[in-house]
């Protein structure tokens with residue numbers, strides 16, 4: 001049995017959180033971790049109870065959506081709200097943090113930033129992280145969530161039956177071939 005690594009485990013959590021983002025401009029997730037424990041998480045979204053970009057459209061000023069609070073900030077603010085120390089913690093983010101989030105991350109005492117994707121990596125953000133001794137590391141996300149296809153055998157036999165039926169109906173040879181190839185790919189026959 002292959003156990004998922006800590007890096008991938010926390011990165012998966014951030015990608016799961018990103019699916020809750022309410023702004024379509026960028027779906028981002030952030031997970032704050034201390035001593036290998038998840039202490040907070042956030043995604044790119046409106047203030048609690050506010051309208052969502054996905055419902056009302058973005059509120060864009062100077063080419064930026066100003067409605068949402070970034071995932072990293074939401075995660076840090078969750079710690080503030082519930083009185084959870086962030087000093088010495090680490091953060092896992094789907095995208096390299098923007099300059100504003102970079103400053104907040106440093107100021108909150110986070111000591112490492114693991115990011116899955118580069119995102120307009122601001123030179124000043126990189127400089128500030130280095131200057132503050134905050135480690136940044138690129139950790140590409142390898143999706144691990146596999147859903148067990150319990151009815152696979154039945155689906156496969158249904159498709160094979162249908163292909164047989166099509167063959168008997170003498171449909172266009174080329175079309176039949178396309179269906180056969182697609183089925184082969186899908187079921188790795």
Ligand SMILES: [Zn+2]
Pocket residue numbers: 022023024025053057058059065066067068
């Ligand atoms: Zn928006």
Ligand SMILES: [Zn+2]
Pocket residue numbers: 070071072097098099100101102
């Ligand atoms: Zn940000």
